[in-house]
Amino acid sequence: MSGDFWSQIFGFENYGELLVLVHNSIIAGAILGVVGGLIGPFVMTRDLAFAVHGVSELSFAGASAALLFGVNVVMGSIAGSLFAALLIGLLGSRARERNSIIAVLMPFGLGLGILFLALYKGRSANKFGLLTGQIVSVDNPQLLMLVIISLVVIAGLIFVWRPLSFASVDADVARAKGLPVGGISIAFMVLLGLATAVSIQIVGALLVLSLLVTPAAAAMRVTASPFLTPLLSVIFAVTSVVGGILLALGGGLPISPYVTTISFLIYVVCRIIGSRKRRNGNNGRVLAAPAVTTMAGGGHP
Amino acid sequence: MSTEPVLSLHQATLSFGDRELWRNLNLEVRAGEFLAVLGPNGTGKTSLLKTILGQQKLSSGSIEFLGGPVHRGDQRIGYIPQQKLLEQGTPLRARDLVAFGVNGNRWGLPINSRAVRAKVADILESVGASDYANVPVATLSGGEQQRVRVGQSIAGDPRLLLCDEPLISLDLNHQRQVSELIDEQRKRLNTAVVFVTHDVNPILPMVDRVLYLAGGRFRVGTPDEVLRSEVLSYMYDTPVEVIRSRGRIVVLGAPEGYGAHDHLENHRTTTSAEVPE
Numbered sequence: 375m376s377g378d379f380w381s382q383i384f385g386f387e388n389y390g391e392l393l394v395l396v397h398n399s400i401i402a403g404a405i406l407g408v409v410g411g412l413i414g415p416f417v418m419t420r421d422l423a424f425a426v427h428g429v430s431e432l433s434f435a436g437a438s439a440a441l442l443f444g445v446n447v448v449m450g451s452i453a454g455s456l457f458a459a460l461l462i463g464l465l466g467s468r469a470r471e472r473n474s475i476i477a478v479l480m481p482f483g484l485g486l487g488i489l490f491l492a493l494y495k496g497r498s499a500n501k502f503g504l505l506t507g508q509i510v511s512v513d514n515p516q517l518l519m520l521v522i523i524s525l526v527v528i529a530g531l532i533f534v535w536r537p538l539s540f541a542s543v544d545a546d547v548a549r550a551k552g553l554p555v556g557g558i559s560i561a562f563m564v565l566l567g568l569a570t571a572v573s574i575q576i577v578g579a580l581l582v583l584s585l586l587v588t589p590a591a592a593a594m595r596v597t598a599s600p601f602l603t604p605l606l607s608v609i610f611a612v613t614s615v616v617g618g619i620l621l622a623l624g625g626g627l628p629i630s631p632y633v634t635t636i637s638f639l640i641y642v643v644c645r646i647i648g649s650r651k652r653r654n655g656n657n658g659r660v661l662a663a664p665a666v667t668t669m670a671g672g673g674h675p
Numbered sequence: 676m677s678t679e680p681v682l683s684l685h686q687a688t689l690s691f692g693d694r695e696l697w698r699n700l701n702l703e704v705r706a707g708e709f710l711a712v713l714g715p716n717g718t719g720k721t722s723l724l725k726t727i728l729g730q731q732k733l734s735s736g737s738i739e740f741l742g743g744p745v746h747r748g749d750q751r752i753g754y755i756p757q758q759k760l761l762e763q764g765t766p767l768r769a770r771d772l773v774a775f776g777v778n779g780n781r782w783g784l785p786i787n788s789r790a791v792r793a794k795v796a797d798i799l800e801s802v803g804a805s806d807y808a809n810v811p812v813a814t815l816s817g818g819e820q821q822r823v824r825v826g827q828s829i830a831g832d833p834r835l836l837l838c839d840e841p842l843i844s845l846d847l848n849h850q851r852q853v854s855e856l857i858d859e860q861r862k863r864l865n866t867a868v869v870f871v872t873h874d875v876n877p878i879l880p881m882v883d884r885v886l887y888l889a890g891g892r893f894r895v896g897t898p899d900e901v902l903r904s905e906v907l908s909y910m911y912d913t914p915v916e917v918i919r920s921r922g923r924i925v926v927l928g929a930p931e932g933y934g935a936h937d938h939l940e941n942h943r944t945t946t947s948a949e950v951p952e
Contacts, residue, residue, distance in 0.1 A: 419765050533782055540779040543767055543812070546756045547827070550728050550837070551780045552748010594764030598811030600785060603766035658768070658809035 385624030392623045400619055402517045402524075406576055406585070407615040409524045411608030412531050413569045414590025416562065419542045421469055423587045425462050428476035429570045431483035432458030434579035436571075437504050438490035447504075448519050452571040458483065459567030463560045487579070507578035507630035520572045527572075530565045538562060539600065576615060577630045584634040585611055592641040595648035598657075610640045679742060680705050681835050681867040682727065687736035689719055689726065696722055697893050699736065702886060706834065707865040709858070709881050711872060711898075714888035715929060720871045723888075724837050727869065728752065741834060748780065753833030753866070755824050755857070757840045761813040769815065769823045770795050770808045776830030794830070801863075802826040802856060818849030822856060829860050836861065838870040842877055850877040875902070876923045889929075898924070 417426055436454020440447045458479055466472025491501045531538075541548040541555045549555045566586075573585045589610035593603045618633030651657075680703040687700040696719030704710050712720050725731035726738060729747040738745050740752070753776075761767070773795045774787055787795070799805045804822050812820060821841055828836060838857065842850040858881040861868050870878060875885065875898065885901045887894045889910040894901045902924050907915040916927040 415766055419762060419767075421762070532784055536775075536779060536781060536783060536785040539767070539771075539785060540775045543761060543765060543772075544756065544759065544775070546839070547754050547775070547824075548779065549730065550748075550752065550754035551750070551775075553780050591764075594766065598764055598766050598768060598813065600766045600768070600771050603764075657811060657814055658807070660806040660808075 381625075383625050383627065384621065385626070387624060389624055393620075396619065396623065398514060398517055400616055402520055403576060403615040403619050404612050405521050405524045406572055407612030408608050409527050409569050410573055410585035410615075411589050411611035412528060412604055413566060414586055414588075414607045414611070415594065415603050416531075416538060416542060417566065417586055418590050418594060419539075420562070422566065423583065424473055424476050425459075425466075426566065426570060426583055426586050428462060428480045428483070429455045429458040429567055430574055430579045430582040431480045431487070433483075433567075433571050433574050434504055435483040435486035435490065437574065437579075438487040438494070438501075441496065441501070441504070442490045442494045446516070446519075448516050448523075448571070448575065451504075451574055452523070452568065454483070455567040455571040455574075456564065459563040459570070460560070463563030467556075467559070503578065503628070504574070505578045505580050506628045507576050507581065507633070516575075520575055523568055523572050527565050527568050530561070534558060534561060534565075577633050578628070581630045581634050584630075584637045585615065588634075588637040588641050589614065592637075592644035595641070595644040596651065610637065610644075614640065680739075681708075682738075682740055682869070684738045685736055687726075687738055688734045689722055689731070690734045695891050697888055698891065700893055702895060704835070704867045704869060706867055707861065709861060709868045709870065709878075709883045710886060711870050711875055711878055711882045711884075712886045712888065713872065713875055715873075718888040718890075720888060721839060723886075724754075724839055724869070724871060727835070727837060728754070750831045751834045753828035753831060753836045755821070755828045755836065755838045755841045757843045758817045758820050758824075758845065763813050765811065765813045767812045768809050769804055769812055769819075770799060772812050772823050773798050773804075773826045773830055776827035798826045798830055799823075802829075802860070816849075817845050818852060821845065821849070821853045825853065825856050825860060829864065829866075832864065833866055836866050836868045838868065838872075840871055840873065842872065842874075847877075854878045854881065879922070879924065902926075 417423060433451045433455035436457070437447050437451035440450020461479065462472060462475055466475045487504070491504070494501060537548065537553050537558055541553055541558050545555050569586060570582055573582045577585050590603070590607040592610050593606035597603055597606060614633050614637035617636045618629045621632045622629035682702070682704040684700050684702045688698045689696045712723060714720055722731055726733060727740065727745060729745040729749065740749065771785070774785070774791060777791050777794055778787070796805070796808070799808050802822050802825050804819065804826060807815060807819060812823065815823065824841070836857070841857070842853060845853060854877045857868065857870070860866065872878065875882065879898060882898055884896060885898050887901050887907070887910065889907070890912055892910045894906055894910060902917050904915060904917045907917055907926060907929065911929055913928070913930060915929050918925045918927060
């Protein structure tokens with residue numbers, strides 16, 4: 375009994391042959407990991423983690439509608455997430471407003487999605503896949519599409535990187551410097567919508583946060599360098615996705631629990647390292663000068 | 676030094692619908708001059724800064740910066756906002772914040788040339804922030820953060836420095852240090868300073884003139900000319916008492932609240948809000 379249980383979770387029979395079959399998925403997974411890892415730090419600094427969840431539910435609705443009507447699922451999922459992302463971007467410039475809009479959108483999207491799935495008479499694996507991930511079952515043309523969209527998102531992020539970082543931490547000053555802060559924000563929501571739509575194909579609508587938020591949150595625990603943060607976040611995301619696909623191969627279970635568990639474990643480790651680092655006061659401050667002459671501390675003796 | 680004003684407003688009026696913030700405002704600010712903009716909430720102090728930044732059009736009248744029309748993103752204007760609380764782990768160090776002042780409006784990846792890095796290092800040195808150049812901004816104290824923001828604002832060698840409540844939520848000691856730092860940079864660069872504040876006391880020693888906005892009226896003059904009971908009573912249309920005690924100025928009886936606390940709360944909720952059409 376318990377042997378069955380474990381072999382269902384970790385199976386490595388005919389592993390070599392399976393690997394050949396899914397090597398496209400692994401490449402696609404790695405690219406999606408790069409997308410999630412790069413966009414994550416911006417999701418965190420712009421306080422959009424909840425928005426990602428909201429967008430993914432609408433994306434799920436779009437994808438299940440596409441499944442029901444027999445059109446391209448990836449396109450359906452993109453349509454849903456762009457709709458949600460733009461709505462959140464246009465209506466929710468302030469955090470409190472944004473959160474209520476998302477809270478309203480999310481159950482609506484999920485409800486619609488469930489409706490479409492209930493009406494769908496096709497393979498039930500497809501249904502479940504939208505919620506919990508299905509990359510291995512994605513066919514090659516769709517895989518190519520995911521890769522192209524991912525590359526678009528990566529290119530877009532590279533283009534807006536500096537102004538986006540500036541506007542994310544200091545919108546007022548960025549505006550004073552002449553940056554189109556509102557436009558940048560909408561552009562970012564579009565990129566986020568696309569990133570969410572492609573991530574859903576791998577980990578499913580319910581678990582998108584593990585790809586778009588957890589790796590970045592983990593990286594931000596151990597560093598605040600503008601170079602190391604995205605780099606680590608990408609490494610963590612790619613490790614989670616590719617590791618998840620590899621572990622899931624033999625077992626016949628969806629890949630999402632593997633992906634989410636790996637990304638969660640990375641986060642836990644980073645949290646521990648981060649709190650050690652902070653306790654040691656290791657944050658890059660030069661301590662040569664006596665504290666009285668600097669403005670350090672800020673408190674009273 | 677040229678005697679041409681850096682900033683000039685003629686018969687400038689700003690109103691949103693029925694609500695008129697100020698009417699026929701005439702103001703000239705010269706190089707190296709320190710102007711404090713005072714007044715209760717909702718009198719258009721921040722809107723004045725937005726007008727100077729080209730983000731807000733005047734309802735009537737004209738505004739000129741260095742002899743030309745104002746426009747968005749004028750790199751000859753520096754801007755210092757109030758301190759902000761940043762999410763722990765925000766991937767941004769003090770030196771990155773200053774670098775935004777040099778080239779934050781450029782597209783692409785934030786990879787800086789040797790020249791830019793050298794310039795950032797110089798600026799950090801000149802504002803006394805070199806020791807924490809590599810410290811995440813989110814872990815800096817409020818005073819340190821504002822010190823870095825002063826550095827960011829002077830990175831483009833501005834002719835005019837706009838300060839929007841930069842001392843808010845700092846303790847008295849840091850208020851003094853940051854305002855002295857701004858004053859020091861003003862003298863070093865001969866920059867004009869327009870300083871919006873709810874409390875004139877921390878900057879009183881360095882202020883040349885005051886623009887006081889209240890009740891749709893305005894007064895321009897030295898602190899001694901403007902901050903008097905008769906003047907403010909007239910502006911508020913109600914008896915107001917201005918008390919000077921040990922080098923500090925306290926305004927009593929002003930309606931709409933003049934206290935720091937009241938203002939702070941109001942400011943927080945309005946900072947991210949768009950100005951009504």
